Amino acid sequence: VIARSRQIVADDERFRGLYISEQDVDALMKEPFGHPRWLRNHHDDNATVYLDTYQNIAKCISKKEEESRKHGITLRLSLLRERFGLESFDIDALLICLAGEIDLRYERLYAYLQDDVTKKRPCIDLVLNLLVSSPRERLSKREHFAPTSPLIRHRLLEYVEDTSTPKPSLLATYLKIDDRITAYLLGSDELDARLNQFSRTIDCQRNFSSLIIEQQLKNRMQGLLQKWPDTNGSVLYLQGPYGVGKQPLAEALCSQLGLSMLVINLDGILCDDHVACQSLLELIYREARLDNYAIFFKGIDQLTEEHSRALLDAFIATFNERPSLTFLSADSQWKHLSQLQRFPLLVIDVPLPDAQQRANVWQQALLANQIQYEQRELIQLASKYKLTPGKITEAAGTASRLAHWHDAKMAEISLKELHEACRLHSNQKLSELARKIPPKYRWRDIVLPQDRLEQLRDICHFVKYRSRVYEEWGFDHKLALGKGLNVLFAGPSGTGKTMAADIIAGELGLDLYKIDLSTVVSKYIGETEKNLSRIFSEAETSNAILFFDEADSLFGKRSEVKDAHDRYANIETGYLLQRMEEYEGIVILATNLRKNIDEAFVRRLHATIDFPFPDEVDRRNIWERIWPESTPRASGLDLDMMAKRFEITGGNIRNIALAAAFLAADDTDEVNMVHI
Incomplete structure (x- = not known):
């Protein structure tokens, strides 16, 4: 100067x-x-x-x-x-x-x-x-x-x-x-204000012993620290359903390394301009470098062209700028992961804890709400609903609020409220692809031969005792696929197939989704598989029973392959069987025409239950049970004559009874034979 x-x-x-x-x-x-x-x-x-x-x-x-x-x-x-x-x-x-x-x-x-x-x-x-x-x-x-x-x-x-x-x-x-x-x-440790809407920092204090994950995964992660001491620039891709513990796992690893973590919610980055997206990512990497953070990108599988092409391109283009250990968290496979293979990438699957571990989470979550259940009941609850630890904690809170809503004085969480909370916290997206049927029938409502009723009860036993057989008794290690239950309901229309599925869902406290296969099957090559893929992908986290009606539209007897259409029809059938074998829940196929189903497909199912046309005795029982207790009926109703004279199914009997009730409501105060 x-x-x-x-x-x-x-x-x-x-x-x-x-x-x-x-x-x-x-x-x-x-x-x-x-x-x-x-x-x-x-x-x-x-x-x-x-x-x-x-x-x-x-x-x-x-x-x-x-x-x-x-x-x-x-x-x-x-x-x-x-x-x-x-x-x-x-x-x-x-x-x-x-x-x-x-x-x-x-x-x-x-x-x-x-x-x-x-x-x-x-x-x-x-x-x-x-x-x-x-x-x-x-x-x-x-x-x-x-x-x-x-x-x-x-x-x-x-x-x-x-x-x-x-x-x-x-x-x-x-x-x-x-x-x-x-x-x-000048001494400030405040996060850059431009990142506040989608970022937060975590001072990692977790240890591996506190994690609710399988022991083998814990051992591998701890071994990783010994064999991979220099983690700078390393990329860990953590894949598993929401709430399974991906972020706690990353926190435990960072705690061992003496690192804090910068969590980035990619859904919160709203920009459709490449330059703006790149600028935000540069600020993220600078913040991580500034305070020596590990970076945890949350929801990487949602980063697609449909979400934001600009953000996707900017993310891949700037990924080399990341300064330190980076975690990519995904609920499902990210289709662009291959573009990061040139980096030191390790893919880690974080599986759902077993039923015993989930029951322990239930116990801790309920104790936090001052509620205690027997371990046996909690294991059955965990077997029915494959919820992640995160969702179990959320469901316990929801059940507590439901209990206060139902009875503010007692506020005790019943099994009914636990089941309702579990259904609420299961994936609800399946409703976009199938029709949800609220269970309303009970065992007393259905009329079937005794052996058929026993078969239906066996389906319920499968769900109730699945964890004991597969996990405690070790059958889980003997089966790669086929851990679900695939059943065929065959019989004429109106014989009780849908009612039976409804009863099973109500008995187990599970949601029932009905899919009409005739609407799923498409004449366009590849569309049928795409529709089925969406259904099963959503069902995996829905804890639901899948009920496929009109199964013969896809499982009809195979004919000789004469053209491309025949060949792709067989491919569609094979694809459905494959997804059924991979699905670990209950899949029920229903058909009115048993003879039209290819025997090769029937042999790959776990059970076939035939719903016979009701005989006179069964028709008499149906006529008796069809009336609600509050429905006024004349003393002269000749139900024996109706059962003997009219050879019809239970579905027809239900329709007749309902029509008679409306006629009676308009005519007299009770249902009589004239109305029927």
């Missing part, structure tokens, strides 16, 4: 900075290349004193830095240098820009040095003039302000737009230190 004040050459102080005089031009022509004007022929005793003072201060600062290191104190400026790979020149450039954020006097000084009162921020040319003295060094240091340099690439310094010069040269570009970097250097 002193040197600059000695070298003013304008003719008239009143117009300095407003025009370029001939004397200025002459002086500029005589300047050596790359030298600041105010250093020309400059000999000033005061300047020498100031320079000596500067050097003494620099030595004092270095000494204090050394003392801080000896006492285990790490200065933020030193951390910034280390984590962003900065040089001493970069630090000095940062400090020049930081000065104006701390003391406004520097704005006037920078304007004075740049010969323009409106230029209150330092331009790159000024920074170079202040920090370098030789033309060669000036050219080399110029690259420190290029877009690819650490200062600019990591957004430590920003280019400031000058409205008076739309496209300035690099040297004429003005600089500003980023607000988050200023706050960090």
